[in-house]
Amino acid sequence: MRFLAAFLCFIPALALADAAQDLKARLDEIHSLKGRFNQLLSDKNGKPLQSTRGEFAVKRPGYFLWQSEAPYEQTVIGTPEKVWVYDPDLEQVTIRKAQNEADGNPARLLSGDLSEIRSTYEVSLQTADGASRFQLVPKDANSPYRHVEFEFKGSQLAGLDFKDKLDQQTQIKFEQVQPNADIPSSVFVFNPPPGTDVIVDE
Template sequence: MIKKTLAALALTLAAPAIALASEGADRLTSMLEPLETVEARFAQKILDGSGERLQEANGQMWLSRPGKFRWEVAAPYQQEVISDGSEVYLHDPDLEQVTVQALDHRVTHTPALLLSGSARELTESYEVTRQQQGGSETFRLVPKSPDTLFEELHMTFRGEQLAALQMIDSTGQETVIEFSEVRTNHTIDDSRFQFDIPEGTDVIRDTH
């Protein structure tokens, strides 16, 4: 019994401190608000509920807040998600298909959209708690609304620079995205966020 109590105490002492929700939201806002543009490479993996790897991908992203982004998956298959600030284009070159929908900041399954929107709106839509461990800060975001595709989101910063995102859905499936070669607040040409639909591509307009 004593051993169990000591073990529990040791775990409690070793655990990083978790800030109050209001503190977490304020801190996350203070880190996101100064970001006007972000460019980074990313490595993404999808894990099932038991932790088995289902899929891997890598590519590059560009963001210009508010509302503009380009998310390019280079391997193992090509795919692009581009927002010009009013519409979002999901382009699948292999299928020669593009889906077009109005930009809606409530759509939370696109990581770039989460980052390109208003920091204040983000923290108003989620319960935010903050965890500090060494030089890393991780924010846990739980949606206040039930109409989202994930149960929680973890956003990790190292030295105030975005390092990783982790999204967990209701089945326990995780999408983990790690960023590298991150550049912030530099000039990104607006043409990066324009999309010209290739000739011969099927266009699907999503009106929902």
């Protein structure tokens, strides 16, 4: 009986380990990625708060571009060392150290180091209607997110979902995705337009 109980406890742990390995293997195949996104932010009751769309590009290790279009224009560019957040309406760019950014940032997750997924998150997998959804629950109680989800349709990354500590949910759907595209380094260089206020937040 003790052996049976121990074996039953071992099965979920094995499933979690396999889910983490499966997710890492899928993401390891993506060395770069670019396309378009639709992003919807909803409150804890599911009421839409903000809808944005735009273009993104990621390149490992540690490079990303996340560019939202009007009416909520914003450009976020990241490198392994710095992150630039440019708000054209405010004529302002904020520069931060990359390690100070939340790990749940969608482009940061896609472009970052995948070797620590298992040590950083509890990973589980659900499949339905040809889609695979990997849910990542942070082990760190201080994480700003309750969970992060990667959605794949077949082998194609189709979207990301986030739920924060206020139970607000961000749903991101990808379109026109080009995996392992040739992305020039110049994409991840930000030159502030003349007259832009530069704020260094380190």
